[in-house]
Amino acid sequence: MPHPTQLDTPRGPARVDTDLPAGPPASLLVLGHGAGGAVDAPDLLALRDAACGAGMxxxxxTQPYRVAGRRAPAPAGQLDEAWTTVLAVLRRRHPKVPLLVGGRSSGARVACRTARAVGAAGVVALAFPLHPPGRPERSRAGELTTGLPTLVVNGDRDPFGMPVAGDPVEVVVRRGERHDLRRDPAGVADAVLTWLRTHGWAR
Structure with a gap:
C-alpha cells in the first residue's frame, strides 16, 4: 500500500505517494507525472510494481499545480523548484541508498534538468517529449545530456519524437506505442527493470 504525504514547497503543497519494498531497500526511485496527467498513469504504476518487487x-x-486541481502545467522553473524541494526531503528520509529520478513526458524533463542538482545516480525517462508535435526544429535533446546513465523508453509512433541514443543515454523503442505507452505497460516496466538491474540499483 502506498503511503501518501503532503510536502510544502515554494510553489505550494506537493503530494508524494511512497511504496516500500518487502525487505531492506536497494535504492530510491522518484517518479514525476506528465503535464496534464497523474501519477496513476499505467506505465508509472507498472514501473512502481516492478521496482518495489525488486527491492526499490x-x-x-504530484506537482503542486496538479494538487491544486489545475491541468495546465506550471513554468519549467517552478516545476524544477518544487521537485528539488521534494527530493531534498526524500533524500533525508532515505539517505543511505542510491537515488534514481525519472517520470513520464514532462516529469521526465524535470528529472533530467535537475538530476545533477539532486545528486541522482541515473535517470529513467518514459515517453521523453523530444519536440512538440510537428515541430522537430524545437528539439529538447539537450535536456538528456546530464552526463548520468539515462534510459529513455519511447514508442515508435510517438508524435513528440524519438531521442537518439548516445553514451550514456540508452534508448528502448517500444513498437506500436504512442506517447501514452498504454499498450503494454508491463513491457515498459520490464525494460526499465532490466536496465536498473544492469547498474545494480535493483535486485
Whole structure:
C-alpha cells in the first residue's frame, strides 16, 4: 500500500505517494507525472510494481499545480523548484541508498534538468517529449545530456519524437506505442527493470 504525504514547497503543497519494498531497500526511485496527467498513469504504476518487487523504494510525486486541481502545467522553473524541494526531503528520509529520478513526458524533463542538482545516480525517462508535435526544429535533446546513465523508453509512433541514443543515454523503442505507452505497460516496466538491474540499483 502506498503511503501518501503532503510536502510544502515554494510553489505550494506537493503530494508524494511512497511504496516500500518487502525487505531492506536497494535504492530510491522518484517518479514525476506528465503535464496534464497523474501519477496513476499505467506505465508509472507498472514501473512502481516492478521496482518495489525488486527491492526499490518508489516515490511518485504530484506537482503542486496538479494538487491544486489545475491541468495546465506550471513554468519549467517552478516545476524544477518544487521537485528539488521534494527530493531534498526524500533524500533525508532515505539517505543511505542510491537515488534514481525519472517520470513520464514532462516529469521526465524535470528529472533530467535537475538530476545533477539532486545528486541522482541515473535517470529513467518514459515517453521523453523530444519536440512538440510537428515541430522537430524545437528539439529538447539537450535536456538528456546530464552526463548520468539515462534510459529513455519511447514508442515508435510517438508524435513528440524519438531521442537518439548516445553514451550514456540508452534508448528502448517500444513498437506500436504512442506517447501514452498504454499498450503494454508491463513491457515498459520490464525494460526499465532490466536496465536498473544492469547498474545494480535493483535486485
Amino acid at each position: 523504494v518508489v516515490a511518485r510525486v
